[in-house]
Amino acid sequence: MSSSVETPVFIQTKSHEALPPPNLARGPIAWMRENLFPSIPNTILTLVVFYLLYVAIPPLVKFLFIDAVWTGTDRDACRAETAGHPVGACWAFVWDKINYFIYGSYPITERWRVDVWFVLLAIGVVWLLWLKAPRRDVGAVYFFIVFPVLSFILLLGSDWVGLDHVPTGLWGGILVTLIVATVGIVFSLPFGILLALGRRSRLPIIRMASVIFIEFVRGVPLITVLIMANTMLPLFLPGDITIDRLARPLVGVALFASAYMAEVVRGGLQAMPKGQYEGAMSLGLKYWQMMVFIILPQALRIVIPGIVNTFIGLFKDTSLVAIVGIFDLVKTIEASRIDPSWSAPTIGYTGYAFAAFFYFIFCWGMSRYSLGVERRLAAGQNR
Amino acid sequence: MQTTVSQEAPKGSILYDPKVRGIFYQVVLVAIVAFIIYEAVTNAAENLQRAKIASGFGFLNNTAGFDINQALINFSAAGSTYGDAFIVGLLNTLLVSAFGIVFATILGFIVGIARLSKNWIVSKVAMVYVETIRNIPLLLQLLFWYHAVLAPLPQPRDSINVGNSFFLNARGLFMPKPLFAGDAWVIWVALAVGVVATILFRRWAWKQQAATGKLYPINWISLGFVVGLPVLMWILLALFGANPISFDVPVKGTFNLRGGMTVYPEFVALLLGLVTYTAAFIGEVVRAGILAVSKGQTEASSALGLTSAQNLRLVVIPQAMRVIIPPLTSQYLNITKNSSLAVAIGYPDLVQVFMGTVLNQTGQAIEVVVITMAVYLTISLVTSFVMNIYNRRVAIVER
């Protein structure tokens, strides 16, 4: 049985290093073949896109950075004749006016109040948006009740706390842009929820009133709402009462944002399974208890991306208040670009580029955030 | 004694009766709304009287006294009324919205499809485009476009001249304007016949294809009907010595070009801004729609031997349309509403002409604002209505 014959067996005990894949299937060339030049039409397309990029990008970079003027004190720095070289963006202008762009004409000695306000705003926003923040219910109370009151006292001034009165006519720039956006957010969420509940209410008159309001506001452009607030609001009030100029568009923006928010919230309410309502009612909860403790927390959670998208839209739309003469960021830029001491051909573009950059950072940040939340929520669903 | 107790027990306080409460809430709401309206109306009446501002819609018949450059109807300071100015503004709004919708749809579909392209550079460029455009206010983009359009254009004296009939300068694009003579009706009739023939032919070809599988070059034949017929009639008429269409060619004047048709820079800038802005949103809508079509559809269609272009055109997009239509409708409405930003760059749309000039000249804020809002509201409601019908038609195809 023992047949242990000594035969030479060649068994590789160590494995060979894997051979690299052929050159055409790896590395940048393969990647390009795969992703840029897979077929003839695609190759043509790629080349066309490259050409378009070639046409668009270098001049943009040249304008924004290479030919840009970074330092200077007046127009001479940004005029090709006096500067002695082609002039692109005039960042010196933005730098010179930056305080105006941020604070408007807010008195210099009082500007620390605006800085404090920015910090308070940042605290509120982070508290609410950071999903892991502690006590977010307190955060909501802070953002929707405490913060508005503090803002009022801080920015407008009040005798009891010994802060000088700063009329709203002096406010401007990024401060006003953020105020308009914040007021829109602070008002639109509660009002939007009420309107959404109203629209789904069983009571016919309340439902009808909500539907009319929502559809009316969504059917007209914001600019007409702003013009209405500006020209008609004073007419609708008793003769000896005047509303602050800044407050008028704020009313318009708050109403406008509420209607859009209502539709987003309604989407969340509709997405709630009926069992949630029935379960809540079977526990004997009353309408408001059911809404506040069971339905809204879930419904709002699933529409966070929608809410953030509405805020992005609102944030961009704040620029329209410039058209009714409110000194927001766009208006301060418009006002600065006609300053004779800075009149130069590229001033306007530079100002717009600055504003575009500002809005982009904020809106893009918000949209990233909403994508993140969406992904997180989806992860919960896919469990 | 005990019976009374048992009678009272089930009957709760009237305050807790949900029906009564419901009625109570509604009465309160009505009362509040009525109070606000009453206050507003009485205050407005008093304020108007005190400021001696006229009221009523009579001002629409007053002579306007100002001019508007882009007017689709005849408009002159001397002979036209505020009512005419309203119509001019309305038509201009509709004009830019209509063009905007067409171009934004085309560009939007391109962007949406490009974002899903396997071609890396194409999809990345589309993504950067969408992200950039969507996150910058339209107002800024319009201001940019207006000055970007205006800046490179030459002064009238150095107009870019194409064949002595097309001129481009900072005042706009000047084109020959077709003038229709008395016998031009023949051409219109030919056009109508062509359109009807196209519709009939398409139906027939559709049935033929369903029955026999034979494909006809539908698009070419349609083009032949719609364009060919009128052109043929024109040539025929010309051969018989009639001249149904002549052209009013712009000629150089002291300052500017005279005659012809003009496309104003404000219009171009507004259109560019609206189209590029809305296309980014439509692109996202289209992308979501296409992604919603299951992959099996694409696989099945390629199994049937359809090319990827055919697959996209005949299989994917028709199904994606169901998802696309509702958000697309709201984008179309957004174009119309956003066209009101024309006021920032001086394009004479409804808001600029009516809520701007007319409101200032007459001081009748309430009437002007009410009319303007009513117009936008009507456009919104009508568009939603039409799109809902279309949506229902598309939806019927489903199983």
Add this chain to the structure above:
Amino acid sequence: MKKAIVSIAFGLTASLIASGASAQATLNGVKQKGFVQCGSNPGLAGFGVPDAQGNWTGFDVDFCRAMAAAIFDDPTKVRFIPLTAKDRFTALQSGEVDVLARNSTVTMSRDTQLGLEFPAINYFDGQGFMVRKSLGVSSAKELNGASVCTQQGTTTELNLADYFRANNMKYEVVAFATADETFKAYDAGRCDAFTTDASGLYAERLKASNVEDHIVLPEIISKEPLAIATRQGDAQWSDIVRWTHNAMLNAEELGITKANVDQMKGSENPEVKRLLGTEGKYGEAVGLPNDWAYRIVKHVGNYGEVFEKNIGEGSRLKIKRGQNALWTKGGLQYGIPVR
């Protein structure tokens, strides 16, 4: 706690909604507030323009400062509220501002139908045209076929239509919502001509990329008396406006300047004495101290000085006195005697 918060909120909201001063007592209201609320142009170089710190300067602005000087002996006690052309009269009617110094044309309908008064015309103006030098145009009559940029909703827009119609000329109008946008479009080459009040032409010209490329045509196609406006029904307040203006005119006529006003206080000239309050009680009659005119000249200057500083040859605008010279020098500014 909750109630406290709500009441605070309401209180704060109320602070944004101000009750306007009642009729008769603008001066009392102003004294109580401690400052004059002045409606001004949001930005017209030379006439009313804020710098980045919110300090206002300009010809119209100095009028409000003169009023503050007369009332409080302190020209800084003014708050300026920038008003668009559209909002200006409502702001005055509703009591949001006490006085409107915002290059506003007085017309019969504005005077009689808006519940306003225009006690002092501080600048005689007229509508003109500005064109590029390179066009080689020397008269508005040569503008047939031109494109003209103008601000919408103003008398300017109507005058423009009238002028071209009256002269049987064609034009293309390009109208913008604000003066800035209008000029920007003109400067960018959208129009051949730019039209507004002549004073505005000089002011806007400064904003051009190249000031020297533009000229103002000689034709003035309308009368635009720019006046200070007040609410109707407060005669005392209107008097203060009227006499602030006249004090500045008389000071110029009598040669009283910011520099020599203290010296002039010792003058024996009866006219000077009455004006500066060393004789008579003319100030008290309008509710002001008797040295009101002294305060105005001391803090702000006489009409000529204010003109020179803000819009005249000494400024960047370089507007000639023209119609706004004193009557003694062939102009229309005529100081009503103090006696």
